[in-house]
Amino acid sequence: MKICLMGLGSVGQGVARVFQMKRDEIKQEYGLDLDLVAALDRSGAAINPEGLDLKLLLETKKLTGKVSKYPEYGEEGVSGLEVLDRVEYDCLIEVTPTNIEDGEPALSHILKAMGDGKDVVTSNKGPLALKFSELARTARDNGVKFKYEASVGGAMPIINFAHETLSGCKIESIYGILNGTTNYILSRMAKEGSSYEQTLNEAQEMGIAETDPTQDVEGEDAACKVVILANSILKMDVTYADVEVKGISQITPESISLAKKEGYLIKLIGEVSPDSLEVSPRLVKEGSPFAVEGTLNVATLKTDLADEVTVVGKGAGSIETASAILSDVISIWKTK
Numbered sequence: 001m002k003i004c005l006m007g008l009g010s011v012g013q014g015v016a017r018v019f020q021m022k023r024d025e026i027k028q029e030y031g032l033d034l035d036l037v038a039a040l041d042r043s044g045a046a047i048n049p050e051g052l053d054l055k056l057l058l059e060t061k062k063l064t065g066k067v068s069k070y071p072e073y074g075e076e077g078v079s080g081l082e083v084l085d086r087v088e089y090d091c092l093i094e095v096t097p098t099n100i101e102d103g104e105p106a107l108s109h110i111l112k113a114m115g116d117g118k119d120v121v122t123s124n125k126g127p128l129a130l131k132f133s134e135l136a137r138t139a140r141d142n143g144v145k146f147k148y149e150a151s152v153g154g155a156m157p158i159i160n161f162a163h164e165t166l167s168g169c170k171i172e173s174i175y176g177i178l179n180g181t182t183n184y185i186l187s188r189m190a191k192e193g194s195s196y197e198q199t200l201n202e203a204q205e206m207g208i209a210e211t212d213p214t215q216d217v218e219g220e221d222a223a224c225k226v227v228i229l230a231n232s233i234l235k236m237d238v239t240y241a242d243v244e245v246k247g248i249s250q251i252t253p254e255s256i257s258l259a260k261k262e263g264y265l266i267k268l269i270g271e272v273s274p275d276s277l278e279v280s281p282r283l284v285k286e287g288s289p290f291a292v293e294g295t296l297n298v299a300t301l302k303t304d305l306a307d308e309v310t311v312v313g314k315g316a317g318s319i320e321t322a323s324a325i326l327s328d329v330i331s332i333w334k335t336k
């Protein structure tokens, strides 16, 4: 399978590393050749129809910060859309940054690839949170596969799990911790009795929270995931604007300690049901499946037949997120 990798940041490099680690195993197990023919970042692209050398690609990015410096096959200043036009490939892996204003540049990349009859795998929440129905329709109209497991909960299995493992069940609602950064901050505040500001600073120093943490702490990231789950699993037709969102920046050590005295923790919860699309801090019982610490994500799916099923896993991380992308690529291959 010829693959075009759009974005070579944390997740993109994870994908390249995972391909490098698993290539032989996957060839042997599924007969699938993972052939990376193009990789892009903001500097341009590296393109080789015979397949890029993954070690050289990762080394070039690490040493120069620019994929366009890839020896012999690097091209400076070439755009994503241009590369998608020029290069022969089967599947686009779209891992550029999430943009919840207009979904770009990912939205254009994905629509272009689908329009050209290519399968798409993405971890990018922006286009999914803003234009889910358009993307699903475009994929259907062009007869291509569109997979996005990594966009919700990184390595926590939820979308394919609901569609495949729970395919006989109706999913009535989903309730979960869908953002690792806020869970880390709230867990530390509960443990240390520290203030929100102090804990956020510490999380930023450790690289867990972004320099601009707004998307995480104000609940926007979790709200994007609520939209994706609502559309994809509950078959609703909603967008980001339909979610009621409240973040964690107003949570005080006093409120956490008060909750603790009563046997509760405060967590940022995303709720997805036909009656409610909401992200807000809520009380969860200590010792319950929702009492997870650190950057873990957890979600309970309420079903008609299987009652409640709870999944838990690493919500972020380069290799962890790439694992979900690899699974999507393999699942596309299996249907060929």
Ligand SMILES: NC(=O)c1ccc[n+]([C@@H]2O[C@H](COP(=O)([O-])OP(=O)(O)OC[C@H]3O[C@@H](n4cnc5c(N)ncnc54)[C@H](OP(=O)(O)O)[C@@H]3O)[C@@H](O)[C@H]2O)c1
Residues within 6 Å of the ligand: 006, 007, 008, 009, 010, 011, 012, 040, 041, 042, 043, 065, 080, 095, 096, 097, 098, 099, 105, 123, 124, 125, 126, 150, 151, 153, 154, 315, 316, 317, 318, 321
């Ligand atoms: N990090 C995680 O653990 C995680 C987990 C789940 C989902 N996600 C989602 O996965 C996506 C990627 O995340 P990330 O952490 O890898 O982000 P990142 O580290 O910021 O990497 C983004 C990459 O996209 C490149 N890029 C930006 N604009 C581009 C353009 N117009 N054309 C081509 N490449 C472009 C960047 O180039 P430069 O290298 O030149 O800057 C960079 O290589 C995001 O949508 C994120 O929300 C991330």
